[in-house]
Amino acid sequence: MEDRESEPKLVLVFSGKRKSGKDYVTQLIQDRLGSEVCCILRLSGPLKQQYAQEHGLDLNLLLGPGPYKERYRADMIHWGESCRNKDPGFFCHLATRGAREPVWVVSDARRLSDLRWFQSKFPHQTKSIRVQCSDTTRSQRGWDFTPGVDDAESECGLDSGVDFDWIITNEADAPPLDEQLKPVLKLAQEAASSVINIL
Ligand SMILES: Nc1ncnc2c1ncn2[C@@H]1O[C@H](COP(=O)(O)OP(=O)(O)OP(=O)(O)O)[C@@H](O)[C@H]1O
Numbered sequence: 001m002e003d004r005e006s007e008p009k010l011v012l013v014f015s016g017k018r019k020s021g022k023d024y025v026t027q028l029i030q031d032r033l034g035s036e037v038c039c040i041l042r043l044s045g046p047l048k049q050q051y052a053q054e055h056g057l058d059l060n061l062l063l064g065p066g067p068y069k070e071r072y073r074a075d076m077i078h079w080g081e082s083c084r085n086k087d088p089g090f091f092c093h094l095a096t097r098g099a100r101e102p103v104w105v106v107s108d109a110r111r112l113s114d115l116r117w118f119q120s121k122f123p124h125q126t127k128s129i130r131v132q133c134s135d136t137t138r139s140q141r142g143w144d145f146t147p148g149v150d151d152a153e154s155e156c157g158l159d160s161g162v163d164f165d166w167i168i169t170n171e172a173d174a175p176p177l178d179e180q181l182k183p184v185l186k187l188a189q190e191a192a193s194s195v196i197n198i199l
């Protein structure tokens, strides 16, 4: 039986390469909508929690944007894949358990199976959004190409085969994020207004 009382009104599924700014953009959306209306769900949240526990690591550092998590990324990917091989929706299910807000922002879809899970559970509510920027900008944010990570499914699983509802370019010379996100925020406010009067 499903362990939630009501379905979300809108599910915004974000993906993007390392350091494209998924966390930054999704945090901006939550700031604009408010945390009563909008929750951020990280598929990597339950993965990192379990991985940190089993390996005696600092969960907060694994969840943050700094270099700590990069030391463990390749191993975390393999560890997570052993769970996903048994059940591709394993982390989707865990990450969404208990979410009650009308708008869900999933910050880190990485594989087609992640996106398909939301599309099949919430076919009318799910929208896909890609965050992109140049490799130069990613490097300025601390990225460097790592074989086994940047050429693997975790980073490339959504490079093709998806017709994204929106593509957001997160770089200095792109239009401001608020402007690019206008249609997304409008849809989210409309979806939420049926539940909470925020307009
Ligand atoms: N538009 C922006 N303006 C200023 N700083 C930004 C912007 N976008 C991203 N950053 C910064 O770049 C770094 C990487 O961004 P973020 O953590 O959001 O990327 P990510 O795609 O979630 O990366 P990863 O998946 O590798 O963790 C962070 O320190 C973030 O604050």
Ligand SMILES: C[C@@](O)(CCOP(=O)(O)O)CC(=O)O
Pocket: 018, 043, 044, 047, 062, 063, 069, 073, 076, 077, 080, 108, 110, 154
């Ligand atoms: C292990 C992994 O979840 C790390 C994600 O970290 P982050 O979203 O980049 O902070 C990536 C994956 O699941 O393939």
